[in-house]
Amino acid sequence: MKKSIALLSLALGLTVSAQASAAEANANSASNIVSYGTDSLVKKDGTFWIWGPQQPVPTQIPELTGAASTFGFHMVEKQDHSVWLWETKPLSKTVTVKPVSGISNVTKIEGYGPALALDRDGNVSASVKTAEGWDMTHFEPVKGIDHVSDVESYYEMNDKTGQARRIFLKTDGTVWTNTDSEPSLTPAKNLDNVVQIEKNIALKKDGTVWTWPKTFKGTGSLPNTVTATQIKPLNQIKSIWQDANSSLAIDSQSRLWFWGAILTGYSDGPVYTDLPDPVLLTGVKNVKEAYVVEDSIVAFTGDDKVYATSIKRNSMPSNASFKLLASDVASVKNGYRHIIMQKKDGTLWGWGVNKNAELGYGDYEFMHQTPVPVQKPISVSLNGENVPLASGVITRNSQNFVPLRSVFEKMGAEVSYDEKSKQATVSRKEDGKPAISISVNVKTGSITLNNAPITIENKPFTVDGTVYLPLRLISEKLGATVNWLPDQERISIQMN
Structure with missing residues (x-):
């Protein structure tokens, strides 16, 4: 039963705020990134980039221009405050972009059944239900509630049934709620002067x-x-956090408290053991943010460091040891199974489960136990025009690689690939000039130009079935001039 509740609550609960912290702003001043989430980012030029199951590194969605900030739920706010939805088709690198009607100037998107959108004026709208399910492209106002400062939703159950519950915190500190079975809003009992809500705390x-x-x-x-009833051991608390199974609190002394589920068993069959009484964790100090990610507590401290300790244990001791993950961190965004951190130099780093390329690192290794850099969002232009890529540029050992067909066909080359021999061929014929044929053996990494071998430092490679070839080498052999524009993070190709 607990596992079912956890999965349903997760589906309803993950959110990402659009508002950047002061620390993020400082990092952004040294970076082209103005907003980021756990699977996407926005650059200063308004371009929008995603990574995940079909895109192992940040990949631009050219249809989304003028972006300002990224939410969860595949939502993006543009600079004109309009909201847009992006979707990737399963087993495809094709991305579709749709405008979202009924909402703008949004600060938070929460929940799935329906999704709730909170705007900067304190109004809440909900996604509309259709015969196919909840339509995330159309929202309508939630009646009977205004001056809202936060919204939360989760799934509650008994032995027979379940329902989605929505929690609304108003600016006057009162809390209101409704459910699928009772859409009328009612005041929560014993809750006044509330400053923060997290699921059911x-x-x-x-x-x-x-x-x-x-x-x-x-x-x-x-x-x-x-x-509501008071959790007696907790007092002088300044912030709280909760996921489907566990809760955290930070007190006025910046100490961290934990209660809820610890784990035993395996990742595909975890056993949850509930610890109802909060435990003061003395192994980390000066905590300003904390999350539970996969099977770890992640703490972001006031000295700009990130630590982690496991909840995969038979009990949670107060003196549980925390391991240092990263220093010089400006901000952290948490997902259910991974985190993305922005350091003070503006770079993004990922840690945690990566089986669906959640870390944007360019591989599908199940998990990275130490932080890895999210690949830079590098764009490619040909004669001044942006070249859309199905998967983004991967940099290895300071050399840039692009998907087999993405750029070279636009340069007038013919591209072919023999799956059996793992041989890629890029050829170009031009009147009055010798024909060019470049052969790449992806299995061995060898490259020939008109049957003559070429010495290369970094071999071509394959990621998730996509062949990546060295961009500069092949472009220059095809007669192009290639320049790196660092301020724009752009590779400029000029070809007559």
Whole structure:
């Protein structure tokens, strides 16, 4: 039962705020990145980039221009405050972009059934239900609620049924709620002067933390509203965080508290053991943000360092040791199974599960135990025009590689690939000039020009079935001039 609740709550719960912190702004001043999430980023020029299952490194979506910030749920806000949805078709590198109607000037997107959008004026809108499901391209206002400062949603269950619950925090500190079975808004009991909500916990202005059930015994009707009770050991708390199974709190002394699920078993069959009483974790100090990511607690401290400790254990000792992951960190964005960090020099780094290229590093290694750099969002232009890439540029040992067909066909070359021999051929014929034929054996990495071998420092390679070839080498052999424009993070190719 707990595993089912966890999965349903996860589907409803992951959010990314569009607002950047002051630390992010400082990092952005040294970078071309103005906004980033766990699977996407926005550059200063308004271009939008994604990575994940079909794109192992940041890849530009050319249809999205004038972008300002990236949310979760594949949502992007443009500089004109309009909101757009991007979608990748399964088993395809094709990305579609659609405008989202009914919302603008958004600060947060939350939940799936329906999704809730909170704007900067405190209004909330919900995605519209159709015969095919919830339409993420059309939102309508949620009636009966305004002056909202935050929204949360999760799934609650008993032994027979379940329902999605939505929690609304108003600017006056009151909390209101509704469900699928009872859409009318009702006030939450015992919740006033609330300053933060996280799923089914709330932080009051006086530093106390309150909670209410998400699971119920029996088969009766689920409640229409919530009744909160205080978590007694916690006081002088200044911030809280919660995912589907675990909760964290940071107190006025910047100490970290943990309660909820610890794990045993295997990743494909975890056993959750609930620790209802908060544990003060003394192994890390000066904490300003904290999350549970996969099977670890991740703490971001006031001296700009990131630490982690495992919750995969039989008990959670107060003196659990925290391992240093990274220093000089400006900001952190957390996903369910990985994190993306921006360092003070503006670079992005990823840590955690990577089986679907979540870290933008250019591989599909299941997990990276130490942080790895997210590849730079490098664009390519040919004679001044942007060249769209199905997968982005991968840099290895300071050399840039591009997908087999992405650039060279636009340069007038014919490109072929023999799957059996793993042989790629790039050839070009031009009147009055000798024919050029470049052969690349992807298996051995050898390259020939008109059957004469060429010495190369870094061999071509394949990532997730896509062949990557050295951009500068082949472009110059085809007669082009290649320049690197560092301020734009752009490779400029000029060809007569």
